[in-house]
Amino acid sequence: MIQIDDTIISLDIIDKYFLCDLAKCKGECCVEGESGAPLEEEEKAKLEKVLPIIWNDLSPEAQAVIKVQGVSYVDSDGDLVTSIVNGKNCVFTCYDDQGVCKCAIEKAYKEGKTDFYKPLSCHLYPIRLTKYTNFTAVNYHDWDVCKVATVVGRREKVPVYKFLKEPLIRKFGEAWYKALEECVKEVKKQREGVKSQK
Template sequence: MFQLGKTIVSEEIIEHDFVCNLTACKGACCIDGDAGAPLEDKETEILVDIYSKVKPFLSPEGIAVIEDQGAFVKGEDGEWETPLVGGSACAYVIFDERSIAKCGIEEAYNQGKITWKKPVSCHLYPVRIREYTGLTAVNYHKWQICDPACALGNELEVPIYKFVKEALIRKFGEAWYAELEEVANEYLK
């Protein structure tokens, strides 16, 4: 671990390679698991505000869950998260013609209907953020369903921190990311 400002960063995001391989995993991170995508407090308000614009992109099952439970729910850990369909799939998930899970929020964004891409936790994946008093932990979340992404990242030689560059900048800013790159360059020597 190393510290950048008020963040503690795991070396694993420098050491390990990763590039999503949706053809292999079919977007399993959006449909497997027992909790929704983690949400920041301000993102709960955004989800409520954009719901009417995102709704046309969602599945009937997702719409039913959101309209029953709300645009976000309190998870078992007491944190905000997206609601789930059937206890596993994110309510905002949609499927393309190849049965690959994608984000309905991101689809609305890609089509210019909203200006918010998706929850930052989804954008950052496989990086997970954990807030502590005075510090934020930045860690790599290993999950077997992402083995194809690790293999592709290895083949393409793309470290995790480069794969999620846009999301890390979105979360922590350009200066923080530039400092991370400096640390990574030194670390890899």
């Protein structure tokens, strides 16, 4: 484990590899799962604000769910999450002409229509944050639907923390990320030292 400020970071973040290949996985992480994407409380209002901008990109089924339930709900674990359609698709999904599932919010952001990129938990995936009384745990979430990303990441030598540099800085700031990079160097140095002693 690595500790930076009030975060405890799993070593999986530096040891595991990850690089999305949307052409192969088709954005399955936005479709599969038992509930929607975890939300921070203030993100609910941001989703409601962006809704009119992305409304026409959403499926009729998603629009129907939102009309009844809203953009989010509290799941069986007591967590606030995005609403989903038929126990699967996030309501904010849309599909391109190749059948790849994408985020309508991210699409609007890239088109300059909103300043909200997408929920942090989506941006940070495969990292999951768990808040405790005195610290936040930063863990790697291993999921079968992302198997391709782990294979590509290993081939291209992209560790999780490098793949997620932008969202980690979005959440914790530049100084935190620089501290993480220094910790990674220290961990590698310690491991090399142990190897040389054997």
